[in-house]
Amino acid sequence: MNAKIIIYDYAWIAINVIILSGVHIGKGAVVGAGSVVRKDVAAGVIVAGNPAKPLLKERSKEFNYNPCEFLAGNKA
Template identity: 60%
Template sequence: MAGFSYLFKNRAVFPFASYAHIKAWAKRFQTLPELIRRNRRRSRLVKKGACIDERAEIGQVKAGGNKKNLKIGAYTFIGQVEFSLHDQIVIGENVCVNDGVLFLTASHDLKDPEWKHVKSPIIIEDYAWICTNSIILPGVHIGRGAVVGAGAVVSKNVGDYEIVAGNPAQVLTKKRTEKLEYNPCSFLAANRAWLIG
């Protein structure tokens, strides 16, 4: 969402020199450095081959491996996370990935005497929420609107709107609402300064 052109076109407009106008522009200038940093992070990954929508927000990401294996959709927020890009990681739209999450797309075959390297993609569907310090293991598919609780270790697929927690991650009895319309990027101060004022 931090694309400058998007924010400028969709900015909140107030009467010139009014209190609201001055307050909005003060917030915009105050949060501008963070907005610039997030745009630079996204641009660096894209230059290295990643496919990241310009409306996605990228925190301080460690991305080891082939950057071409990373795809992130619109209005997705990625905090301070680590990607192991031995295989594809595809993250949909309106996804929230909190700080400390680790995505692993490769491991070793414990049954192989030569301990061969095995890899498998990770797919995260729209509106999923991956909470702080979770670990997503190779081959996992996380469904639309699913929630992965803080510190969970996910080794199996998570269905649409399911909530999982624990190590290993277990499905909780309750499900998330299926009517999801939020944009996790809209909660960031730098974006709110432009869109709300």
């Protein structure tokens, strides 16, 4: 099956993560290093492990920063 993987804005995917076909990573979600994501991750949820499971912590659901603003001030 070749379903699309969808990663929404402000999500953070750490190193060595495997995301299986058809999975959606919600807005602001975090996937810990070395995790294997087999199911959708809801917005703001932090997951880790193999298989990836939610941790007790949750990220803020308000995202009002723009990473490009930081880069614009640092042009050489």
